[in-house]
Amino acid sequence: MAVNDSQLVQLFEQVLTLSKVDASQSVAILKSHYSDARTVRAATDAALRLGAKVYAVELPSFNHPRAMGNDMTAYCGDTALTGNPAAQRALEAADLIVDTMMLLHSPEQEQILKTGTRILLAVEPPEVLARMLPDAEDKARVLAAAAVLEQAQLMQVKSAAGSDFRAPLGQYPTVTEYGYADEPGRWDHWPSGFLFTWPNEEQAEGVLVLEVGDILLPFKSYARERITLEIEKGFVTRIHGGFEAEYLREYMKYFNDPEVYGISHIGWGLQPRAQWTAMGLHDKNDGMCMDARAFYGNFLFSTGPNTEVGGTRKTPCHMDIALRRCDIALDGQTVVADGEVVAPAASRVRQG
Numbered sequence: 255m256a257v258n259d260s261q262l263v264q265l266f267e268q269v270l271t272l273s274k275v276d277a278s279q280s281v282a283i284l285k286s287h288y289s290d291a292r293t294v295r296a297a298t299d300a301a302l303r304l305g306a307k308v309y310a311v312e313l314p315s316f317n318h319p320r321a322m323g324n325d326m327t328a329y330c331g332d333t334a335l336t337g338n339p340a341a342q343r344a345l346e347a348a349d350l351i352v353d354t355m356m357l358l359h360s361p362e363q364e365q366i367l368k369t370g371t372r373i374l375l376a377v378e379p380p381e382v383l384a385r386m387l388p389d390a391e392d393k394a395r396v397l398a399a400a401a402v403l404e405q406a407q408l409m410q411v412k413s414a415a416g417s418d419f420r421a422p423l424g425q426y427p428t429v430t431e432y433g434y435a436d437e438p439g440r441w442d443h444w445p446s447g448f449l450f451t452w453p454n455e456e457q458a459e460g461v462l463v464l465e466v467g468d469i470l471l472p473f474k475s476y477a478r479e480r481i482t483l484e485i486e487k488g489f490v491t492r493i494h495g496g497f498e499a500e501y502l503r504e505y506m507k508y509f510n511d512p513e514v515y516g517i518s519h520i521g522w523g524l525q526p527r528a529q530w531t532a533m534g535l536h537d538k539n540d541g542m543c544m545d546a547r548a549f550y551g552n553f554l555f556s557t558g559p560n561t562e563v564g565g566t567r568k569t570p571c572h573m574d575i576a577l578r579r580c581d582i583a584l585d586g587q588t589v590v591a592d593g594e595v596v597a598p599a600a601s602r603v604r605q606g
């Protein structure tokens with residue numbers, strides 16, 4: 255199926271309206287040669303139709319010699335904006351940036367947000383944007399869950415596959431992604447619909463067991479066998495299983511950086527329009543697979559950088575790993591039971 259250009263402009267109009275773009279606003283479209291040309295056009299047209307002042311910032315692409323693959327999350331930290339203060343000033347001058355290039359996990363992005371500029375990342379294919387068009391209900395559902403996570407001192411995750419993980423919380427803020435950037439200094443990603451925080455430094459511990467069907471990003475693969483990760487004092491210390499464990503071990507080792515093993519963001523998926531199955535229908539070069547990160551009731555954990563909340567781990571390797579069928583508890587209160595969202599009440603939606 256394919257979304258036509260007229261529909262794509264309409265979709266952008268809805269999301270930019272939710273992001274408070276109007277005639278008082280200036281909108282920068284950040285792009286590089288690999289940006290989806292249709293997305294760039296539609297974002298520009300939609301912002302113009304809303305009366306905004308629009309300009310484009312195009313940067314030459316950046317490729318780190320150690321980077322592998324085309325996935326935009328496969329190398330974090332340095333971007334095309336690194337060391338380019340003139341372009342940075344141009345972006346900071348905007349009220350809202352539509353990022354079709356990918357600044358995520360860069361210190362430059364954090365600096366831009368501190369000036370009050372909002373950023374909306376949009377790098378998924380038009381058909382994925384259309385299926386997961388955000389609305390006010392998505393925001394309400396994610397914020398209801400955030401109100402619980404913000405107060406929590408401890409997250410525990412267990413599963414029939416053998417996961418038994420605990421993460422003391424409180425050192426880092428809760429981050430929400432509901433699909434639009436409607437507050438000063440807010441970063442968001444269309445599409446999304448989940449929330450997360452970071453464990454207190456050097457305190458996460460236990461075992462996380464990837465069951466068959468769980469998803470590894472940026473590999474964009476469904477696990478075909480169990481992979482066990484042992485976590486001590488905030489770091490993955492052992493990865494064992496069969497071939498897939500060996501692959502993960504070798505991939506992380508390649509970066510030659512002990513910080514890649516740090517436990518990064520942890521949280522759960524709340525987007526009912528995101529599908530666990532979607533990744534199987536896409537080519538690996540079709541965007542970054544937000545379906546896997548956002549599907550309803552997943553436990554999403556990650557390894558590597560924590561710079562987006564002021565941490566010191568600026569490391570290029572970032573694994574996002576989505577587990578199904580977990581129990582997630584906050585201070586003893588179950589929020590996800592066997593992969594089903596059970597609390598808070600406002601975050602539940604009817605499925606199907």
Ligand SMILES: [Fe+2]
Pocket residue numbers: 519556572573574
């Ligand atoms: Fe991540």
